[in-house]
Amino acid sequence: MQNLDNLKDIWKNQGESNIRFTRNDIHSMVQKKSSSIVKWILIISLLEFILPNLVFVFTDFEASNVFYQKFGLENIMKFYAVIHVVIILGFIYVFYKNYKNISSESNVKILLSDILKTRSTVKYYIYYNLTIMGVIGLHIFYIVYKSPQFLKELPENSNLVMVWIISITFLALALLVFWVFYRIIYGFFLKKLKKNYAELESNGLS
Amino acid sequence: MTKELEQKFAQELEENQNIIHKVCRSYTNNEADHKDLFQEITIQLWRAYPKFRGDSKFSTWMYRVSFNTAISLYRKSKRKVQTTEIYDNLKELEFHDYDESTDKQLNLLYKAIYSLNDIEKALALMYLEDKSYKEISRTLGISEVNARVKMNRTKTKLKNILNP
Numbered sequence: 001m002q003n004l005d006n007l008k009d010i011w012k013n014q015g016e017s018n019i020r021f022t023r024n025d026i027h028s029m030v031q032k033k034s035s036s037i038v039k040w041i042l043i044i045s046l047l048e049f050i051l052p053n054l055v056f057v058f059t060d061f062e063a064s065n066v067f068y069q070k071f072g073l074e075n076i077m078k079f080y081a082v083i084h085v086v087i088i089l090g091f092i093y094v095f096y097k098n099y100k101n102i103s104s105e106s107n108v109k110i111l112l113s114d115i116l117k118t119r120s121t122v123k124y125y126i127y128y129n130l131t132i133m134g135v136i137g138l139h140i141f142y143i144v145y146k147s148p149q150f151l152k153e154l155p156e157n158s159n160l161v162m163v164w165i166i167s168i169t170f171l172a173l174a175l176l177v178f179w180v181f182y183r184i185i186y187g188f189f190l191k192k193l194k195k196n197y198a199e200l201e202s203n204g205l206s
Numbered sequence: 207m208t209k210e211l212e213q214k215f216a217q218e219l220e221e222n223q224n225i226i227h228k229v230c231r232s233y234t235n236n237e238a239d240h241k242d243l244f245q246e247i248t249i250q251l252w253r254a255y256p257k258f259r260g261d262s263k264f265s266t267w268m269y270r271v272s273f274n275t276a277i278s279l280y281r282k283s284k285r286k287v288q289t290t291e292i293y294d295n296l297k298e299l300e301f302h303d304y305d306e307s308t309d310k311q312l313n314l315l316y317k318a319i320y321s322l323n324d325i326e327k328a329l330a331l332m333y334l335e336d337k338s339y340k341e342i343s344r345t346l347g348i349s350e351v352n353a354r355v356k357m358n359r360t361k362t363k364l365k366n367i368l369n370p
Contacts, residue, residue: 010312026248104254
C-alpha cells in the first residue's frame with residue numbers, strides 16, 4: 001500500500017477548502033430547518049397514521065348506520081372500532097419512543113438501526129391496516145351474504161358464489177393498490193439506509 | 207445563554223470547518239450538494255451541541271456526527287454529475303508520476319473516494335486521517351476485526367481505482 005501511504009501526506013497537507021463559511025453563515029445555518037431523511041420519514045409516517053383513518057371523515061355515517069342496522073352489524077363494528085383505536089394508540093406510542101431514540105451522536109450502525117426500527121413500526125402499522133381492512137371486509141361479506149334480507153333482495157338467477165368471487169376480487173384489488181402505494185414510499189426513502197446497514201452487517205469476508 | 211452557546215458553537219465550527227468540508231467533498235460531487243450537506247451537518251451538530259460534554263475531542267465528535275449525517279440522514283438532491291466522468295478522469299492518472307501537481311493528485315483522490323460506497327468512504331477518510339481501529343470501530347459500530355477486514359478491502363479497492 002505504498003501508493004496510498006504517499007497519498008496520506010498529500011491528504012494531510014491539503015490546504016483549506018475553497019468553500020469557506022464565516023461565523024455569520026454558520027449563525028444563519030443553525031436557524032434553518034433540517035431536511036434530513038428522519039424528518040421526511042416522520043412526515044410520511046404521520047401521514048400514514050392519519051390517512052387510513054381519513055376514510056371515516058368521508059363516511060356517510062347515517063347511511064352506514066342504516067346498513068349496519070339492516071344486517072345487525074352494529075355491535076361487531078363497535079367492537080372493531082374499539083380494538084382499532086387501542087391498537088393505533090399502541091403503535092403511535094412505540095413509534096414516538098423509537099423516534100426519540102434517534103440521535104446523530106450514536107455510532108453509524110446504531111443510528112441506521114434506530115431509523116429502520118422507527119420505519120418498521122410504521123410498516124407493521126400498514127400491514128395491520130391492510131389485515132384489519134381484509135378481516136372486516138370478509139366479516140361483513142359473510143354476515144350480509146348469508147342474511148335473509150340480502151338473499152331475499154338477490155335476483156332469482158343470481159349465483160351467490162359469483163357474488164363472493166367478485167366481492168373478494170374487489171377487496172383484494174383495493175388492498176393491493178394500498179400495498180403497492182406503501183411499498184413505493186417505503187422503497188424510496190429506505191433504499192440507501194438499508195444498503196448501508198447491510199454493508200455494516202456483512203462481515204466483509206464474502 | 208442560548209446566544210452565548212450559539213456564539214461558542216459558531217466559533218468552534220468556523221475553526222474546525224475543514225473536517226466537515228473533507229466529508230462533504232467525499233460524499234458529494236458538486237458545489238451545491240457540498241453546501242447542502244454542510245448545512246445539514248451544521249444543523250445536526252448544533253442540535254447535538256448542548257449535550258456535547260467534551261468526553262471526546264471536538265474534532266472526533268464532529269467526525270462522528272458528520273459521518274452519521276452523510277451516511278444516514280442526508281438525502282441527495284436530484285442534481286447529478288455523470289459518474290463516468292470521474293472514471294474517465296481517473297484513467298488519465300499516472301499514479302507513479304510524481305510530476306503531477308499535488309492539487310491534481312488530491313483532486314483525483316477525492317474523486318476515487320467518491321466512487322466508493324458510503325461506508326467505504328468513511329473508512330477511506332478515517333484511514334487518511336490516521337484514526338485508530340478502536341476509533342473506527344466505535345464510529346461505525348462494528349468490531350475491530352471487522353473494521354480491519356473492511357479497511358483492507360477499501361484500501362485495495364481505492365488502490366485499484368487509482369491504478370486502472
